[in-house]
Structure formats: C-alpha cells, structure tokens
Amino acid sequence: MRPSDLLVPTPAGLHCPIADVHVDPMRPVARALITHGHSDHARAGHGAVLATRETLAIMAARYGEDFCGTRQVAEPGRPIDLGGVTATFHPAGHVLGSAQIAFEARGLRIVVSGDYKRAADPTCAPFEPVRCEVFISEATFALPVFRHPDADGEVAKLLRSAAMFPERAHLVGAYPLGKAQRLVALIRAGGHQAPVYLHGAMEKLTRLYEANGVALGDVRLVRDVDPKTLAGSIVLCPPGALGDLWSRKLPDPVAAYASGWMRIRARARQSGAELPLVVSDHADWPDLQRTVLETGCAELWVTHGQEEALVHWAKGQGLAARPLHLVGYGEEEEAA
Numbered sequence: 001m002r003p004s005d006l007l008v009p010t011p012a013g014l015h016c017p018i019a020d021v022h023v024d025p026m027r028p029v030a031r032a033l034i035t036h037g038h039s040d041h042a043r044a045g046h047g048a049v050l051a052t053r054e055t056l057a058i059m060a061a062r063y064g065e066d067f068c069g070t071r072q073v074a075e076p077g078r079p080i081d082l083g084g085v086t087a088t089f090h091p092a093g094h095v096l097g098s099a100q101i102a103f104e105a106r107g108l109r110i111v112v113s114g115d116y117k118r119a120a121d122p123t124c125a126p127f128e129p130v131r132c133e134v135f136i137s138e139a140t141f142a143l144p145v146f147r148h149p150d151a152d153g154e155v156a157k158l159l160r161s162a163a164m165f166p167e168r169a170h171l172v173g174a175y176p177l178g179k180a181q182r183l184v185a186l187i188r189a190g191g192h193q194a195p196v197y198l199h200g201a202m203e204k205l206t207r208l209y210e211a212n213g214v215a216l217g218d219v220r221l222v223r224d225v226d227p228k229t230l231a232g233s234i235v236l237c238p239p240g241a242l243g244d245l246w247s248r249k250l251p252d253p254v255a256a257y258a259s260g261w262m263r264i265r266a267r268a269r270q271s272g273a274e275l276p277l278v279v280s281d282h283a284d285w286p287d288l289q290r291t292v293l294e295t296g297c298a299e300l301w302v303t304h305g306q307e308e309a310l311v312h313w314a315k316g317q318g319l320a321a322r323p324l325h326l327v328g329y330g331e332e333e334e335a336a
C-alpha cells in the first residue's frame with residue numbers, strides 16, 4: 001500500500017478514502033476525526049465526529065450540544081476499527097484533549113499530529129512520539145529564529161512586574177482555549193496564590209478545564225468585581241480585548257501578551273504589549289526537528305506554517321518531504 005492510498009489531501013482536508021473519513025475538515029463532512037478543539041481544526045456541522053472526550057466537550061461548549069449529528073469518544077491508545085483501517089489517538093501536548101491520530105492499514109502507519117508541543121504543560125497530557133512511516137506535521141514556528149524559552153521563566157517576569165508595580169493591574173492577552181489555562185497553572189506554580197481574574201470570554205472553557213481535573217486555584221471574573229479594585233491583580237483577556245474600552249476600566253494596566261510570536265521584536269512592538277511573554281503552545285524549531293526524527297519516519301508531510309523551511313531541512317536529513325498546502329489551518333496563529 002502506498003501512503004496516498006491511506007491518506008490524501010483534498011480541499012475539505014486530509015481524507016482517508018478506505019474509511020471515508022476526514023481529519024480536521026475545513027467544511028462539513030459525513031465523518032470527521034478531530035485532533036483538538038481550536039476553531040481552525042474543530043468546526044461545527046459534521047455528520048459524525050470521533051474525538052477525545054475532552055475535545056468533544058470543548059466543541060459542545062463552543063458550538064452548542066448539537067454541533068454534529070453523532071459523536072464517538074476516542075480513548076487514547078486504543079485502536080478504533082474504521083473498516084479496513086484503524087485509527088488510534090495519542091496525546092499531542094497542545095491543549096486539553098489534543099491528540100495525534102495514527103492511521104494504520106496493512107503494516108503502513110501514518111501519524112497526523114495536528115498542532116503539538118514538547119514543552120511541559122500542567123494542563124494537558126504530554127506529547128508521545130509514535131513510530132511511523134509517514135509523519136504529518138505543522139510548521140507554525142519552523143524557522144531557526146524560533147526557540148521558545150522556558151514558559152515558567154516568562155511567567156516569572158510577569159510575577160516580578162506585578163510585585164514591582166502594585167498600583168497597576170497586569171492585563172495578559174492570551175488565547176482563550178489552552179493558553180489562558182496554562183498561564184494560570186504556571187502563575188500558581190510560580191507561587192502566586194491571590195485570585196486571578198478573567199475576562200468573561202474565558203469563563204466557559206476555564207470552568208471546563210477545572211471540571212476535567214485541572215486545578216487552577218482561585219479564579220474569578222472581572223465582571224463580578226469593581227474593576228478599580230484590581231490594582232496589583234493579574235487579569236487574563238483574549239488578545240483582542242487588550243487595547244479595547246473594556247481594558248480601560250482597570251487601574252493603569254500593564255499590557256502583557258503571551259504568544260510564540262513575541263520572539264520576534266517587530267511583532268512584539270506591533271502588538272503594543274508593554275510586557276511581551278514568549279509562551280507558545282506549538283513546538284519550536286529544535287522541537288519540530290527532534291520530533292520528526294523521534295518518529296523514525298521515512299517521509300514527512302507538512303500541513304501549514306513555514307512549510308518550505310521544514311521540508312528543506314527534512315530533505316537534508318535524507319527524508320522524503322513535501323508540503324500539503326492545506327488552506328484553513330493556523331487561523332488562531334495570532335495567539336500561537
């Protein structure tokens with residue numbers, strides 16, 4: 001069997017013709033397998049959805065209980081027979097419930113990794129390298145300039161600033177699914193026990209994390225208090241709310257922004273963040289390379305991001321490699 005008999009890129013997304021399923025489809029399909037809950041991968045309107053329990057819960061929280069026709073839970077590590085092909089979900093270390101999906105038929109294994117990271121994250125299961133013949137990777141940060149520092153060191157900068165300027169609120173722009181909850185967990189690990197305040201747009205998903213056993217300490221909503229009392233507090237909001245009217249209710253806010261893009265000085269300046277924090281939920285350049293090598297793959301397919309750079313590097317390693325030019329992923333990239 002050739003790899004293209006098992007998985008092929010189509011305008012709707014990666015398609016497995018034997019099982020007639022799509023992975024993270026961009027448009028409504030009859031049967032979808034979903035790697036994780038970010039909106040560029042998990043869309044509403046599919047007939048049947050197979051995903052981890054957490055990803056199904058995230059989709060229901062974002063789109064409503066009727067986000068698809070029927071749903072099926074994928075237990076990590078347990079192969080599911082799709083008729084001539086098995087699919088096995090393995091942790092991807094990206095956000096709560098995120099998974100890579102291994103497709104296997106007649107001795108050929110292709111792993112679709114979705115978005116992933118290798119850095120430690122207390123809010124989700126760690127990435128597990130899976131041996132395969134073909135590895136399908138993202139390439140969001142596939143350039144040598146992208147080396148993410150330790151996230152706890154970045155959060156320590158935030159905590160030092162909050163201690164130094166007790167008369168100011170510290171407002172942190174963070175993507176509401178994954179980044180926000182990871183930051184709260186890191187803030188706790190950094191020894192900050194005071195309440196952390198959230199913009200209302202983060203409430204549902206943060207409560208969902210807590211309901212799934214992720215301890216975040218005393219988390220409260222800005223709307224439940226007088227914003228003027230938040231001097232010295234840490235407040236999280238979606239990146240888009242950093243500069244809007246809502247933020248001006250806070251006392252002299254220090255604007256921080258947590259994203260892998262903060263590694264680029266020009267991007268940090270553009271964002272207007274006084275305190276850029278390089279915290280990413282995607283693999284950096286060394287981790288992308290390490291991961292490809294750890295899978296032992298002979299062939300690399302690249303879905304989105306800096307595709308050419310990763311393909312070029314892989315060819316230099318003696319792998320067959322090609323970009324898939326899938327359109328539609330990376331929409332949450334501003335918050336990556």
Ligand SMILES: [Zn+2]
Nearest residue numbers: 036038094115
């Ligand atoms: Zn993602």
Ligand SMILES: [Zn+2]
Nearest residue numbers: 040115329330
């Ligand atoms: Zn993505």
